[in-house]
Amino acid sequence: MNDTTRFLSVGPRINILEDKTGQLTFEQVRQRRDFKPEKSESFQYGFSSSAYWFRFELINRSQENTRHWLLGLLDATTLDYVDLYLxxxxxxxxxxxxxxKRPYVDQGFFAMTPFFRVELPTNARVTVFFRIKSSLALYGKVTVWDEYYNLSKGRVAIFAIWMFLGLFILRSLNNFVLARFIPDPQFRFYAVCTFLLYLSTLSRTGIYPILFSGYPRLLDWMxxxxxxxxxxxxAVWMYNLLDNRPVFRVLKWLLLGVMAVEGAGVLIAIFVQxxxxxxFFAYLMTLxxxxxxLNVFLIWFTPQRTRYHFVLPIVFCAIPFFLFxxxxxxxxxxxxxxxxxxLLALAVEMVSMSLVLGRIVxxxxxxRITTANALMLEKVEVDKLQELNGVKTQFFANISHEFRTPLTLILGPLADLKERFPNESMLNVMERNGNRLLSLINQLLDLSKLEAGKLKAEPEPGDMxxxxxTLASAFxxxxxxxxxxxxxxxxxxxxWANFDRDKIxxxxxxxxxxAFKFTPDGSEVAMTVSYQTEGMPHALVISVRxxxxxxxxxxxPRIFDRFYQVDGKANRNYEGTGIGLAMVDELVRVLNGTIxxxxxxxVGTTFTVTLPLVGIDPPQLAVLSLVQQATQPDVPVMQLVAKHVSEQGMVLSASQLRPFPVDSLPVTELLPQSAPENLLLVIDDNADIRAYVRSIFEADYQVIEAIDGQDGLERATVMLPNIVICDLMMPRLxxxxxxxxLKxxxxxxxxxxxxxxxxxxxEDRIExxxxxxxxxxxxxxxxxxxxARVRNLIQQRQRLYQHFIAKALLPAATQPVPELAEPAKPALLAAEQKFLDRLTAVVMQHLDDADFTVEALAEGVNMSRTQLHRKLKALTDTTATLFIRDIRLTRAAELLRTGADNVSQVAHxxxxxxxxxxxxxxxxxxxVLPSHYGRASSAGSKLSPQ
Structure with missing residues (x-):
């Protein structure tokens, strides 16, 4: 090495010794003469328990650099132990x-692979020994670096490492956040798979020894x-990608085996390596x-290509790891x-998947839009179906009304004919079949309401x-x-319980x-009823055998299906429509029961119906008997009801005040005597119904007819009948x-x-x-x-008005002071009291006018003379003339009691x-005479009107 040396690869100049025992010391190795020369730039050994010694010599010819040299094993990231001897x-x-497996603080220089800073004196021959050992594969290059040159190159590597770490964190967070909101299992598995891939790659960056240097066991596992x-x-991700087609079955079993063994390998690494x-695990990873x-190939060339945008990025990453x-x-x-x-493949995966993420989103x-549109369309269809069901229900209600009208004209006269000709058997046949037709119409109407979801439970109190x-006795x-x-x-x-009479x-x-239809003559039918009140919830169990x-x-399984019949032949022995049991099943569901x-x-059949049971105390129904007493004369029913409700602390619902069945009403045929004042208005768009009602009441009432609600309102306003019988469904009004x-x-x-x-x-009744x-x-x-209904209504109304007017017309001074507050007046009486107060006010304005007439009073309240007469007759059973005179006399009595004026002045x-x-x-x-009335009043006498 000299002053211009920046980097040397010493691979071809080294000698190598394999220590198969892994126990040789440095002194023993120095004495060995069996080192073999290496001819390659790099070294590569498989999984082995041997230790490998490298030996070479360095001579530093540089005059300037003696302290800043680096000796390192480039790319050797899998070494457990590295020892450098100079x-x-x-x-x-x-x-x-x-x-x-050495603490990070003991390492001489930071790098992804083992590097050591050494001092090489000028012109000195230094012998270098490297000892490497690992339970993993060994590969790399032996290199010598100028430290400054290495740092200049290392900055790029360090920058790349930390940039990769930052991208890894951001990308993982991004994937997991997207996986939270994108309900695609493939993408979620992909996010987990790439996260594991990043964690595996981090071991090659040298980050783990820095982070976990104080935790050697955890560091080993990482x-x-x-x-x-x-x-x-x-393996988990690929298993999730494959469906259950035969071509994938063997692969799925292999993947399950790989997953099981790899899972065990992850745990084994904690304890031993x-x-x-x-x-073994290297071969398993390769497999x-x-x-x-192979799976990628099959997915690509099968109709499952829809997930290729997930597969391709992983393929890019898997290729270098496979080569590794x-x-x-x-x-x-x-x-x-x-x-x-x-590292490059990971970068490509990040870029490519970032682009793919846009497509995924x-x-x-x-x-989401398609689903929302589908849900919207489904909602529109549901709304249309509900609307159609509503229309169907309305149609059945209308057609039922149309059927009931001719049935009324058939069954009503039939009842009259049966009374006149009791021995005519065909009349019984006609009536029985007419009632059967009515029953079928009612069943169709109930089924239409069940389909539309409009049939609700209507519980009412009674003795169940x-x-x-009573129901059983009818059979x-x-x-x-x-x-x-x-x-x-x-x-x-x-x-006593709250139950739905109609549905039960x-x-x-x-x-x-x-049961009777399918039981032959001479056999047996049994009905048992059990009230299970022990424990909760209480239940009513009805069994028909x-x-x-x-x-x-x-x-x-099909007997409760609509229109299903076990014997569907045209010549079957039993007639029927196939809707009876279907309706029973749905009515039981409406009542929250089971069948x-x-x-x-x-042998026979047994049906068992179980319904929830809501018991009540019998005294709670006493109010209903009070209301029923309205059919008896001289009973102040409203006061009785108000008093009883107050005493019992009860609340009556609208359904508890429903009209009573006919068998609870007196059936006497006594009606008010025929008189011109008795007017009955019949309003119906069917002429036959009007004629039938006329035939019932024409002997006792003057019957007026109207063809629809508008016509009836005009006639009622002009003629003020005593009572109106009105159809519900009519044209115009x-x-x-x-x-x-009217009200x-x-x-x-x-x-x-x-x-x-x-x-x-x-609902209709309440409305x-x-x-x-x-x-x-x-x-x-x-x-x-x-x-009976018409008679009782008129009598009840007359009793209420008599009680009301008796108090309304008493002079103020003669009315007793009540000890207790009276119940609030019904709304009906309050309206009539308001009318009478208005009449009284008009009369009081003209009290001293001797020429004030009935016509003037009628004009004052915007009525005709006839209207005023009939209204007063209905309310007070008096005439307008007597009403005016009674007010004048009541005021005269008040003036006479004061004694301020004489009789002549009071009269005027x-x-x-x-x-x-x-x-x-x-x-x-x-x-008494007016003159005596004043003196009697002064003396303290208590006088009352006759």
Missing amino acids: VYPQGHVRHVTGGL NYGMGRLLPLGL TDAIGR MYGLFF QLQSLSIISYRPVISQLA QTYIKD ASFLR NSLADSRVILFSFQQSRLSY EKIVTNLLAN DTGIGIAVANL AVASTEG DGFGFCRA TGEATSHIPVVMLTAKATV GFELGADDYLTKPFNRVEIR AVGFDSLSYFAKVFQERYG
Whole structure:
């Protein structure tokens, strides 16, 4: 070496000794004469337990540089132990150590590979010994460097290392962040795989000895075990790429084996590392890379090419690592460029994948947009289906209404004919088939509501045991006629609960009808009811068992399908539509219950329905009996209800105040005597329905007809009928619109309305009641029921108005002071009180006007004389003339009590020109003459109107 020497490769000038024991000391090696000359620029040894000694001599001819020389093993990143011995001419020996298993502080110079700073005196012959040993493959070059020249070159290497480290951190974070938001499993596996690849590459940068110098065991694992994570990650990722096609099955099993062994190798590296273990995993890694390239080939030439943008960047990185493994096994010769290619490949992968990431994100965004559009289209389709279901439900409701109208005109007159001709058997056949047609219409309507999701549970309080007993008793006559032994048993004689009467009735009647239909004459049908109230939750269990033909096991799963029939032949022995059990199944689901079936062909079938049970205390229903007392005379029902509700601390829902069934109403045929004042308005767009209703009431009422709601509103406003029977579905103005207009009109607000319709769901009833409807009747209706409903409404309204007007017309001084606050007035009475107050105010404005007439009063409240007369007659059972006179007399009594004016002055002050007439009517009202009334009042007498 001289002053111009910057770098020397001493490979061809060295001699090599293999220490197969690995135990020779430096002194022993100095004496050996079996060193062999090396002819190559570099050295390369496979996995071995031997130690290798290198010997060469250096002569420094430089006059300036004696202290700044570097001796190093270039590219030797896998050495466990490196020892440098310098033998100077005077016999002095210098010993320096390095290697992966030596503490970093003991190493003489920072570099990715073992480098040592040495002092070489000028013109001195120095003998150099290198000892290297490792459980991994050994390769590299022996070099001599000018220190300053090395530093100038090293800056680039150090910059590249730290830049790689920074890119590694940023890239890994970027991948993991993207993997968090991009739900693509391939990309997520790719992110993990590249992360492991970066960690494996870091071991070649010399970072680990700096970071983990104080943790030798961890440092060993980072150097050896970390390298095994890379093929493990590749195997897991590649396994995820392959589907279950036969061409991939063998490869997937091989990959599973590689994953298992590599996973074990990662753990083994924590405890032990030998050359044999290193050689085994080197071959395994080589096999893994071979499988990887084979899989890439198969993926590329199969329809699974959609993931090529993930595969190609990894292929770029895997090629130099594959060459690295071949080099470590001495299958190919050592080339320093392979190590450089590994770093270059990582850089290419970062750049290429950064470009691909844009496509991944773009694809992901497109997929999100496509998914959002698909969801939007699906939502539009769902909305359309819901709208269609709504239209279907409305159609079924409308068509049901249309069917019920002719059924009303068939079943109603049939009932009359049966009364007139009780011995005509064909009338019973006609009525039975008419009722069956009505039942089928109801089932279709229920099914349409179930499809639209509009059928909801409508629980109401009642005695469930009594209700089920009544349902079962309806089948006794059928059982008797067919000589079928029908038994009914319950675990309770009485059980009060909230339950949906309508749906439970349909469930039970369908199951019993089905049992009787498939049970031959002379056999047995049994129904048992169990109230399971022990523990939670409580349950109602209804079991219906027959001894009929049974159901085959193959047909059991489909018996609840709509329109499915076990025997679908046209000439089958049993008729039916195939919707009864389907409706039962869906009604049970609406009630949050379950249904099970057990059957043996030729033996019989048992259906078991389990429903949630919500029990209540029987006294809670006392309010309903109070409301029912409204059908009895002289019962102040509103006061009773308010009092009971206050005492019990209860709240009544709208459904609890629903109209009562006809069997709870008196069925007496006594109606008000026929009189010209009794007007009944019938509003229906069907002329036959109007004619039928007229035939029911024409003997007791003057019946007025209207063809639709608009026509009916005009007639009701002019004629003020006593009651209105109104259809719900009509052109121009339907029943709801009519009711709203009628109840908000001052002249007509008092008129009770009975809705006549096929739409009698809870929602429809509540809407109608909120608009002021007083009762509902479902088509087809019974003539006795409609007469009872109309009579009870009129009587109830009359009793309320009598109680109301009796208090309203009492003189203020004679009204007793209540001890307790009265219940709030119903909204109906509040509206009528407002009307009467308005009438009273108009009269009081003209109190001293003897010429103030009924016509003037009617004009003052924007009514005709006839309207005013009928309204007052309905509210107060008096005429407008008597109403004006009563107000005048009430004011006269107040003035007479004060004693400020004489009788003549009082008479003129309240509008009486004739003193004698005033005295006459005053005595009729108060029982004394006006002059005596004043003195009696002064004496403290308590007088009240007659």
